[in-house]
Amino acid sequence: MSLNIQTKTEHFTNPLYLESGRILEPYDIVYETYGTLNEDKSNVIVICHALTGSHHAAGVYEGENKTGWWDGLIGPNKAVDTNRYFVICTNVIGSCFGSTGPMSMQHPHHEPYRFKFPVITIKDMVKAQRILFDRLDIHRVHAIIGGSMGGMQALAFAIHYPNFASKIIAMATTHATAPWVIAFNKVAQEAILKDPDFQQGYYDPQVIKEQGLSGMAIGRMAGHISFLSHESMMQKFGREYKRNDGLYELFGKFQVESYLEYNGYNFTKWFDPLSYLYITKAINIFDISRGFDSIGEALKKVACELYLVSFKNDILFRNYEMREIAEGLESLGYKNYDYFDVESDYGHDAFLVEIDKIESYVKEALNGK
Amino acid sequence: MSLNIQTKTEHFTNPLYLESGRILEPYDIVYETYGTLNEDKSNVIVICHALTGSHHAAGVYEGENKTGWWDGLIGPNKAVDTNRYFVICTNVIGSCFGSTGPMSMQHPHHEPYRFKFPVITIKDMVKAQRILFDRLDIHRVHAIIGGSMGGMQALAFAIHYPNFASKIIAMATTHATAPWVIAFNKVAQEAILKDPDFQQGYYDPQVIKEQGLSGMAIGRMAGHISFLSHESMMQKFGREYKRNDGLYELFGKFQVESYLEYNGYNFTKWFDPLSYLYITKAINIFDISRGFDSIGEALKKVACELYLVSFKNDILFRNYEMREIAEGLESLGYKNYDYFDVESDYGHDAFLVEIDKIESYVKEALNGK
Numbered sequence: 001m002s003l004n005i006q007t008k009t010e011h012f013t014n015p016l017y018l019e020s021g022r023i024l025e026p027y028d029i030v031y032e033t034y035g036t037l038n039e040d041k042s043n044v045i046v047i048c049h050a051l052t053g054s055h056h057a058a059g060v061y062e063g064e065n066k067t068g069w070w071d072g073l074i075g076p077n078k079a080v081d082t083n084r085y086f087v088i089c090t091n092v093i094g095s096c097f098g099s100t101g102p103m104s105m106q107h108p109h110h111e112p113y114r115f116k117f118p119v120i121t122i123k124d125m126v127k128a129q130r131i132l133f134d135r136l137d138i139h140r141v142h143a144i145i146g147g148s149m150g151g152m153q154a155l156a157f158a159i160h161y162p163n164f165a166s167k168i169i170a171m172a173t174t175h176a177t178a179p180w181v182i183a184f185n186k187v188a189q190e191a192i193l194k195d196p197d198f199q200q201g202y203y204d205p206q207v208i209k210e211q212g213l214s215g216m217a218i219g220r221m222a223g224h225i226s227f228l229s230h231e232s233m234m235q236k237f238g239r240e241y242k243r244n245d246g247l248y249e250l251f252g253k254f255q256v257e258s259y260l261e262y263n264g265y266n267f268t269k270w271f272d273p274l275s276y277l278y279i280t281k282a283i284n285i286f287d288i289s290r291g292f293d294s295i296g297e298a299l300k301k302v303a304c305e306l307y308l309v310s311f312k313n314d315i316l317f318r319n320y321e322m323r324e325i326a327e328g329l330e331s332l333g334y335k336n337y338d339y340f341d342v343e344s345d346y347g348h349d350a351f352l353v354e355i356d357k358i359e360s361y362v363k364e365a366l367n368g369k
Numbered sequence: 370m371s372l373n374i375q376t377k378t379e380h381f382t383n384p385l386y387l388e389s390g391r392i393l394e395p396y397d398i399v400y401e402t403y404g405t406l407n408e409d410k411s412n413v414i415v416i417c418h419a420l421t422g423s424h425h426a427a428g429v430y431e432g433e434n435k436t437g438w439w440d441g442l443i444g445p446n447k448a449v450d451t452n453r454y455f456v457i458c459t460n461v462i463g464s465c466f467g468s469t470g471p472m473s474m475q476h477p478h479h480e481p482y483r484f485k486f487p488v489i490t491i492k493d494m495v496k497a498q499r500i501l502f503d504r505l506d507i508h509r510v511h512a513i514i515g516g517s518m519g520g521m522q523a524l525a526f527a528i529h530y531p532n533f534a535s536k537i538i539a540m541a542t543t544h545a546t547a548p549w550v551i552a553f554n555k556v557a558q559e560a561i562l563k564d565p566d567f568q569q570g571y572y573d574p575q576v577i578k579e580q581g582l583s584g585m586a587i588g589r590m591a592g593h594i595s596f597l598s599h600e601s602m603m604q605k606f607g608r609e610y611k612r613n614d615g616l617y618e619l620f621g622k623f624q625v626e627s628y629l630e631y632n633g634y635n636f637t638k639w640f641d642p643l644s645y646l647y648i649t650k651a652i653n654i655f656d657i658s659r660g661f662d663s664i665g666e667a668l669k670k671v672a673c674e675l676y677l678v679s680f681k682n683d684i685l686f687r688n689y690e691m692r693e694i695a696e697g698l699e700s701l702g703y704k705n706y707d708y709f710d711v712e713s714d715y716g717h718d719a720f721l722v723e724i725d726k727i728e729s730y731v732k733e734a735l736n737g738k
Binding site for chain 1: 388389390391484487488545546547548549551552553555556558559560563564565583584586587590591593594597598599602603605606607608616617618619620623624625626629630633646647650653654656684687
C-alpha cells in the first residue's frame with residue numbers, strides 16, 4: 001500500500017486560551033496524515049515534531065527529493081506502519097510551516113504579528129493539537145510519539161490529557177529544560193537579535209530567504225554542536241580539511257567548519273527567525289511540574305503506557321533526565337511505564353538518524369509483543 | 370615573603386621564523402615574574418596561559434582588585450611556591466596584552482597588522498618564549514605548567530625542546546584539537562567576522578572597548594558553554610530566573626542567560642577580536658604529531674618527567690585525550706610520566722577553579738614526595 005500523504009489546513013475562529021493568559025484568535029493548524037483512518041477511529045498515531053521540524057514527517061512531496069523528517073520510522077511496513085495506522089503530524093503553533101506563528105497576519109490588521117505574537121508554551125502547542133483532533137472527531141488515539149521538543153509535547157499530552165492516548169513514547173527529551181539547553185538557545189537568540197539584517201523583527205522574510213541571516217546561521221551552528229557530541233564529531237569529521245592547503249590560512253576550513261557553515265547558512269533559507277525565537281522560548285520554559293507542587297504531583301496524572309527513550313551520548317537532553325521521570329513514576333508505584341536507554345554515539349541527533357536502534361522498540365510498544 | 374611581581378617587556382629585532390614559513394620582525398614579549406631567581410638559576414618555573422589569559426597569572430596589581438588567573442596555585446607557600454621558585458609567565462605572541470599581536474604596529478608602517486598578521490601556531494608561541502628565556506640567560510627550567518592552550522604549550526615544550534624542562538605538567542588539554550573544539554571556535558569566529566562593527570578587521574579598538582562587539586560577545590557565550598558542562602550548569606544556575614516575572618516574556622531571563630550575557634559582553638571590553646581569531650586558529654591547528662609520522666614518533670621526543678592531568682567532566686578537552694598521550698608513552702616503554710584524572714563536576718573551567726583538587730598533585734610533582 002502507498003503512504004497516502006494528505007496535507008490539510010484547518011482554520012479556527014474560537015480563541016485559543018494560552019498558558020500566559022493571552023489568546024490567539026483566529027489561528028490555523030496545518031497537518032499531514034499517512035495511512036487510512038479505520039472505521040472506529042482506533043488506529044490513530046500522533047507524531048510530534050521538534051524545534052525546526054514540520055508536519056511533513058514522512059514520504060516525499062511530488063517533484064521533491066527530500067523525505068519527511070522521520071521517514072525512516074513512518075511508512076508502509078515500517079515501525080509506525082501506515083498500512084495499519086492512521087498517522088497525524090501537525091505543525092506546532094509558533095512555527096513557520098503553515099500553522100499560525102509570529103509571521104502570520106494579526107487579525108484584523110494585515111500585518112504580521114512579529115514581536116506582538118504571544119509567548120507559546122509546549123502545553124499550548126498540545127492544546128491546539130487537541131482542538132484540531134476534536135474538529136477531526138478524534139477523541140482518543142492509539143499512541144503519541146515524539147523526540148526532543150516532540151517528546152516534550154508527548155509528555156505534556158501524558159500529563160494534561162491523561163486519557164487521550166493509550167500509549168505515549170517520549171524520546172530524547174526532558175521533564176524540565178536544563179540550563180545547558182537554555183544556554184545554547186541563548187547564543188542563537190542573541191545572534192539573531194543582534195544581526196542588523198533582522199531589523200529588530202521588521203525584516204522582509206523574502207530578503208532573508210534570499211540573502212540569509214548570518215545571526216541565525218551562527219545560532220544554528222551552535223545548535224548543531226549541541227545535536228552531536230565530542231565523539232560523534234570525531235567519527236564524522238576527524239581533523240580533516242576541506243582543502244589541504246588551508247593549514248596556515250587564517251580561515252582554512254576543517255571539514256567540521258564546512259559542515260557547520262553549510263548547515264548554518266542553509267538553515268536561514270528555510271526557517272523563520274522569529275519562529276526560532278518563539279519556539280526556543282517555549283523549549284526554555286518547558287517544565288512538566290509547572291502548575292503542580294512538584295514533578296511527582298505532575299507525574300501522578302500519567303495514566304497511559306508511557307515509554308521513555310533516551311540516548312546514551314545525547315548531550316542536549318541527558319539520559320538521566322529521562323531516568324528521573326522513570327524514577328518519579330517508580331516512586332509513585334506507577335508500573336505502566338518502560339525506560340530504554342539506547343546505545344548510540346550519535347548525540348541528540350540519534351532519535352532522527354539511528355532508526356535501526358529504535359524501530360523494534362517502537363514497533364513492540366505500539367503493537368505489543 | 371611577598372610575591373614580588375615584576376612585569377617587563379623585551380623587544381626582539383631578529384626575525385622570528387614561524388611554522389608557516391612567514392616571519393615576525395620585530396616583536397615584543399611581555400612577561401611577568403614572581404619570586405626570586407636563585408644563583409644557579411635552577412628554580413625557574415614557566416607558566417603557560419590559555420586562550421584569553423595573559424602574563425598576569427598571580428597577585429594583584431596596585432589599585433586593582435582582581436587577582437591573576439592562577440593566583441590560587443601560585444604564590445608564597447602555595448603549590449607553586451614563590452618563596453622557593455622563580456615563576457615566569459609570558460603573554461603569547463598573537464595575544465593582546467603586550468606581546469606582539471594582530472593589533473601591533475607592522476614595521477616599518479605605523480598601522481596595525483590586522484589581517485596581515487601571520488598565522489601563529491602553538492609551536493611558534495613556545496619558540497618565542499624559548500627565545501625570551503635565552504635573552505634572560507635561562508637555558509633550562511625546573512618545570513613548565515599550563516592548562517588548556519597552556520597545556521598545549523607545555524606539551525609543545527616537551528616535544529620540541531625536550532631538554533629544556535625537568536618537569537612538565539599539562540592539564541585539561543589534548544595532543545590534537547578535536548572537531549568539537551574547532552566547532553565552538555567556528556561559532557565565535559563566524560560571529561566576530563559577521564558583526565558589521567568588526568568592520569572586516571578595520572575596527573577602532575577604542576570604540577569596541579567602549580561599545581562592545583556583539584559578535585564577539587555571542588562567540589564568548591558559546592565558549593562559556595564549552596567551559597562548563599550540563600551538570601555544572603545545573604548546579605550553578607538550575608532553572609532559576611533572574612527576575613520572577615520573566616516567564617511569559619519572550620526574553621525573560623534565566624540566571625544562565627544573564628550569566629552568559631554578562632560574561633559575553635564584558636569580554637569585549639578586555640579582549641581583542643583579531644587576537645581571538647588568531648589564537649583560536651592556533652588552537653584549531655594544534656596537533657603534536659604535525660611534522661612527525663605519527664603521534665608515537667612525536668612522543669618519542671619526550672625526555673622530561675611528564676605529568677598529564679585531565680578532568681572527568683571536561684567536555685572541551687576530554688579526559689581520554691590525555692589518556693591517549695599516556696597510552697602512547699606507555700606503548701613506547703616510556704615510564705617517566707604520570708596520568709591523573711581529577712574528579713570534578715566543573716567542566717573545563719576546573720583547572721582554573723578547582724585548585725584544591727590539583728594543588729597537592731602539583732606540589733608533589735614539583736618537589737617530589
